[in-house]
Each structure stands twice: as structure tokens, then as C-alpha cells.
Amino acid sequence: MTQVIVPTLGQTNLDVTIEKWFKNVGDTVKEGEPLYELSSEKLTQEIEAPVSGTLTKIYKQVGETAANGDLLAEIE
């Protein structure tokens, strides 16, 4: 099982907002394809799936905020 965690992108540790999930729970994901999009005051970034597998859990829904290092999803 691989954990998807919120990366630290900018120069400040601002909370990020989940803008979009490109996949739903149960979907097959391929390493490198877009998984979700996050934003904060100064940044917007699409994040790819770190591994191939099945998206088994999503912990943060669209519109929810999360901090760097928070668990976002699990891929098995």
C-alpha cells in the first residue's frame, strides 16, 4: 500500500485546498498520470500518481484543506 501525502511545494507552509480528484475510489491509476490538483494562496499544481494500482481510499475531498504531510489517499 502506498500513501499519497500532501507535498511541500512553495516557500511557505500554507495549508492547501484540494481542487480536483481526477480519479474516484476503486479506479485503477497508473504511475505518472494526474491524480489530483491542489492550490494555496500562491500556487496551483497537478500531482501525478506516485505508483500504479487501485485507488482504495480518499481522505480529503474537493474543497477540503490539508497541511503538508497530511495523508490524502491510499493506492494498493
Place this chain on the structure above:
Amino acid sequence: MNLSNEQLLEIYEYINYARCMGERLEYFIKTGKILGAIHLPKGQEGLQAGLIMTLMDARKNGIKINTNPHTRDQALMSKLIGLQPYADEMLCKTSGINGGTSGEYHMTCVEKGFLPAQGVLGPVWGQNAGYAWALKDQGKTNEVVWGIYGDGASSRGDAWEAMNIAALFKVPMVFIVVNNGWAMANPVEKEAPVQDLSLRAQGSGMRGITVDGNDPIAVFEAMVEANKLAMGGEPNLVEFKVTRWGGHFLGDNQEVYRDTSFLKHLDEIDPVLNYHKKLLAMGLVKQEDLQRVHDEQDAIILKAYEDGMNKPAPTVAEICDPNKVYGGAY
């Protein structure tokens, strides 16, 4: 300068190495293994390969390069201090070059020629010039300093002062301006009244040239000559024109301030692909070599990061020790 086939293939390795370094940095940032505010080198691999080639060539000839690589010079940084100590530092591990406490921009190893840098970009040229002055004062004739900064930093007042002092005291220093057209979100035409920033050297009576930074051979040739001049008492400036593909840092939404339609035609401007095509036409490589060499370089970089991943991180006390932050440089 006529490069041998071996040299051309060495550059081929470095340009692929630089591409893989950028790809892996992006991957490890997005997977949360490396903390962000990293400025990705994508699009500037031609410059990286040319600078690395110059570094390696200089070392073979007993010349020490002292520099503090700029934000997108991760490939050069790792070649300067060694890939493993570099990767471990990026992962914040005690086995990193500065014990996992410095982060990317403040890596320092004077012994290997990685000079310390403070947080504001332009003023470091002054510190570089001072270091070069000390080299001259101590009679170290086989060393040279590269001050690498971007177009934005070269517009700062401190940059002019550094050029003046360097030229006045004829110190062994090459001012390198990496002109990628953007100072963060500010286009170069809104920060500088000249197109070629190499013109700025004239104000100090130095030679300044503009070189295509996408062509690693041109970069290597320009830097070998620039080193020779600088070590002979003629500090000088080399401007490399390159293209920044991504935002200022990973996560920077450049769409809001920049026309990014060029991203649809990257094959035309890709320095890695263009160099590959050049060697292909010369019969030095085959089509399949591009993927093979890419994968070889990627495996080397990936192994370094994976090896570093499970090493211990520094304690709070270690992080707060100023002697470790600067790796004993001061």
C-alpha cells in the same frame, strides 16, 4: 575548439543526467520526500551539461572551480560535491554534505568548491568577487570563481558593485548570467533596458559575451575561454540565453502571467533532443541511445535517492547548530 568524439559523448551523458535530475526532483517533491520551494531545471539542461563538462575538464587539468550554483543548477551541484552527499542533503539526512541542515540553496563545501551563499541572490556576486580576490592575494593561480546568477539578480545594485571591484582588482572570476527571460514572474524586458545582459560588463571595462545556453558545446567552449581569461587577470561575463519551461518554482502557476503556448512545441527547442539529433547526424549515437542513456542516468540518480531515504535525519539540536548549517565554512 575541436571536441573529440569522447568529449561529445561525455556531454551526451551529462545532458541526459541533467534531464533525469530534474525529472526525479519533481517526482520526489510531489511524493513528499523532498521539501519544496525547488526551482526545476527543465529546459536548461544544455547549460547544465556545458557547465559540468567545463568543471570536469578543468579538474582534469588541475584547475579548481569555486562556485555557488544557482537555483536550477542541481545537476552541477551534484557533480561538484558528489551525487550521494547531494541527494542525502536534499532528503535532510545527517549523511548529507551539510548534515541535512542546509537545504538546497545553502549547501556549502568550500573544499570541493561549493561556496556559501546567503539568501538574497544578487549580493552573492560581491562575496564571490571577494573570494576571487582572496585567491589572487594568496597566489592560487590554478583556481577560478564562477558567480552564477539569473537575469533578475544581475539587475541588482550589488551586482554592479561586484563587477566593478572584480574588474578593478583583476580577480579570477567569471560572472555567469543565466538569462531565462523571467525573474520569477517578471519578464526581462520589464527589468532591463537592454536585450543582451552581457552589455552590462562594459560598464566595468570587462568583456561580456552572449551565448546560446541550449547548446552544450557552445557553453563548454565559452566557459573554457572565460576561465582562461579570468585566470589570466581578465574577469569577464558570459550571458547564457535559455528557456524556463515551468513556473518559477514547482507549484507556481505561470499561466497567469506568461504565454505558455511554446510548451506545445517543446520538441523544437528541447536541448536534450537537439543535442541528440546533432550526434545522430554525426553518426556518434543511434536513435535508441537516447532512451538507453536516459535510463542509465536515471537509475544512477534514483539509486542515490533510494539509498538516502532510510538514513537518519538530524535532531533538533543538530539542526540548530550554526556550525553545521554552514558545514564549517565560517
